[in-house]
Amino acid sequence: MLDTVLPARERARAHQLVPLLPIPATDAATAATVALGLLLLRVAAGLRRRKRRAWRIAVAATILIGLAYLLKAHRDEDGGAAVLATTLALLAMLITARARFTARSDPASRWFALRIAFQFTAAGLTLGVLTLYLNPENVEGHATFWTRLTQALAALVGATGPLRLHGERFRDGFTGSLLAIGLLTAAILVVLILRPSEPLARLSRPDEDQLRAVLHRHGHRDSLGYFALRRDKSVIWSASGKAAVTYRVLHGVILASGDPLGDPEAWPGAIAAYRELAEQYGWARAVIGCSELAATIYQRECGLRAIQLGDEAIITTSGFTLEGRPMRGVRQACTRITRAGYDVQTRYASMINPSELDDLARAADAWRGDTVERGFSMALSRLGDPADGDCVIVTAKHNGALRGLLHLVPWGNDGLSLDLMRRDHASDNGLNEYLIVKLIEAVPALGIARISLNFAVFRDAIDRGARIGAGPFLRAWRRLLIIASRWWQIDTLYRFNVKFRPSWQPRFLSYEAGRDLPRILLAALEAEAFLTRPPILKRLLRRPTGPTTGLSNDRTHVTSAGSGREYPNAQ
Incomplete structure (x- = not known):
């Protein structure tokens, strides 16, 4: 389009620089055309997501192109008539399809x-x-x-x-x-x-109270259910109020976590509200960490495909024993820590006084290995909150000094799910294993029959890729995961979990289309804080205040970064 409006003598000057340029661009018009072409690709992406604003820009650009060629009639000899006819046809198609572009953008x-x-x-x-x-x-x-x-x-x-x-x-x-x-x-x-609009997620107090009531009735269904109470998530409810989906919006992806909360019979209503919200704003749909049942229902109600993301380690307390050769490593670690004289206490958070809870929170922060707290789908992001009195805290002291702690959230009335595992780096090796064993020994008296440990990403690939007869693709995939473990402890976490001989429950990533997977991966990594935006980019891309969605049950606000499970230094 710039060729029709820029004077030829202005463009001709740049030809003198051709010998000095390492690129084929020979004038400002060409450079501007490339830049505008990239912007039109952005518009095309908005049209694919049915954005009303992208449609308006596309219509305006098409009209301008048509007018430009009409005003430059002398360029007909260069194919201007064909370009004009194509432009008018495109304009007609855009106007005809106007009703399909309904997705809203961030009003701000x-x-x-x-x-x-x-x-x-x-x-x-x-x-x-x-x-x-x-x-x-x-x-x-x-x-x-x-x-x-x-x-x-x-x-x-x-x-x-x-x-x-x-x-x-x-x-x-x-x-x-x-x-x-x-x-x-x-x-x-x-x-x-x-x-893409990115409403700043906040779990309001009324929503949190309602979620707690739902968890009281149905929390035993999902070990990750309590993590829906993170206060940097948004929630959308079914029309009946019996089920809900918690989510966050990043990079144009509405990323839900875990299973829907509530009665499974009401899940389709909550998923329908989730789908409607995604369609309203043109967001790509994705669910991270859902169970096989939830993945099946998301596929039926939303058409989401599913891939296995990994496995969750589940320990049944009644069947756990340290006997036998497979438990030799854990048994030796426990013997070593016992001889060192560590004292372990297992208590509900409501039994610990506020000043000690503050000390525990400060110690957990000090022992954190990363500069940021991690977690979204499998972490609570807080410790010692008065509302979390049913959480269980296991502490280890040596000569009166705190050396390690576990923080577990309720999983219904008879289960716990590991939220936080931290230890002093100066403590003895094997302390994490000792804490888990002492927890398993103590919780039957509290009526706890099952404990969810850490989540092992791509556990099946790591396990099968090491076996005899594994194919070249599986071996290459396992090797890539081992390399990634240098930063994300994928293999280390798997090896730590497998010590306790748990049962494995698969968890899935549900997604809408294969072309969205790169964007979904980016959103998931940022949600879990494996990737963080520079502060200046956060200010540029995030809206500072106020809700962006028009739904009454979508309340959004900013809050502190989430906290993740601290992956152990397995020894």
């Missing part, structure tokens, strides 16, 4: 984008005017402030202004720098207008 994006664009434009105009004032010898004749301002504005859009500039180097530098600022401004404007 429009004004935020315009403010950023205004700031960039103002900076470009200021730079242009100052440059003209500081280089009067390169400006022909007497130029007023308004003439200089007009010249700068024309340079921002790649047009010729009213002034005649001397010096080819100055002229090309002036027009090129301002055109670059103009293209950058246009790019930022389009990206911000079309960016």
